Ligand SMILES: NC(=O)C1=CN([C@@H]2O[C@H](COP(=O)(O)OP(=O)(O)OC[C@H]3O[C@@H](n4cnc5c(N)ncnc54)[C@H](OP(=O)(O)O)[C@@H]3O)[C@@H](O)[C@H]2O)C=CC1
């Protein structure tokens with residue numbers, strides 16, 4: 001494939017400014033018939049989101065996707081969000097019990113607004129069958145399917161009924177898929193996003209590899225509607241990961257959903273654990289992300305997110321591992 005690159009290899013080229021203040025720039029995005037303040041969603045991982053954060057995000061018009069690692073609590077979670085008048089957005093896997101869970105939601109007439117099918121290798125019959133099951137049982141839920149890394153996969157999942165696809169296999173900060181299996185979009189996630197976006201007829205969520213706020217704008221430029229982020233959301237005081245003090249410094253744990261820490265066993269491990277610096281409040285990060293993205297929009301020469309989609313860019317260098325190590 002030609003022109004393979006990643007986030008740090010690209011610089012977007014400024015266009016003439018049309019606003020008098022960055023505060024005029026609108027970062028809102030619509031997905032599944034709802035408008036959110038930012039094209040950003042914290043990763044559906046156990047050290048990134050919990051019920052409290054989900055409520056905060058939904059109340060404040062941010063998109064969220066609850067993780068699937070406390071399966072027995074999901075039905076009550078949907079009920080609770082509905083009782084609060086908030087949208088429900090959950091994750092499922094593809095195993096037998098997940099079929100029953102979807103049927104239980106349908107039989108109680110509990111319809112989550114968003115359901116994300118969250119498995120490592122989403123280009124599979126297992127995901128296609130789950131999309132079809134959800135669409136049959138809960139036709140009004142917006143289904144996000146993933147993860148994938150090729151145009152063929154995007155087309156197949158869209159044709160099966162997915163309303164959006166999630167792109168990114170191996171670019172995550174706590175991911176070791178690229179090292180352990182030799183496969184994935186790690187090291188060329190941005191180019192893979194562009195490749196997939198050209199084939200997509202529905203929204204794409206770019207997942208993994210975001211290391212700076214500027215990478216959000218780059219994802220939008222290369223075809224993402226929304227960006228899923230783990231590591232940048234891992235260090236907040238609200239983050240569910242354990243807080244650890246080391247040499248007088250506060251740190252937070254962040255582990256992969258396919259790590260032994262999540263699985264409770266060393267089987268098919270494709271994720272690791274790391275400690276990230278404590279960085280204060282989630283609200284402050286969201287505010288800073290919004291301001292930085294407003295600035296990106298102004299450099300793009302517009303006042304809406306769409307302006308970023310048309311800017312020119314240059315490829316400035318190349319690197320494979322995006323600063324990641326196995327340990
Ligand atoms: N975005 C990414 O790059 C990655 C993300 N993850 C995250 O880790 C979590 C666990 O993922 P996952 O292991 O898929 O979930 P599950 O453990 O729920 O596995 C889902 C099903 O798919 C099967 N499966 C998993 N990987 C493969 C594969 N490569 N080929 C064929 N079948 C497979 C599993 O069986 P069996 O286990 O017996 O093979 C199981 O039946 C998810 O949250 C996922 O998003 C994991 C790796 C990469």
Ligand SMILES: Nc1nc2c(ncn2[C@@H]2O[C@H](COP(=O)(O)O)[C@@H](O)[C@H]2O)c(=O)[nH]1
Pocket residue numbers: 043044045147168169170171172173174175176177178207208209210228229230231232255256257258259270271272
């Ligand atoms: N290969 C693995 N990928 C994982 C695992 N757990 C989560 N993830 C993916 O990473 C992103 C977050 O990436 P970041 O660069 O923003 O930190 C997340 O949304 C998943 O798609 C894992 O154990 N292995």
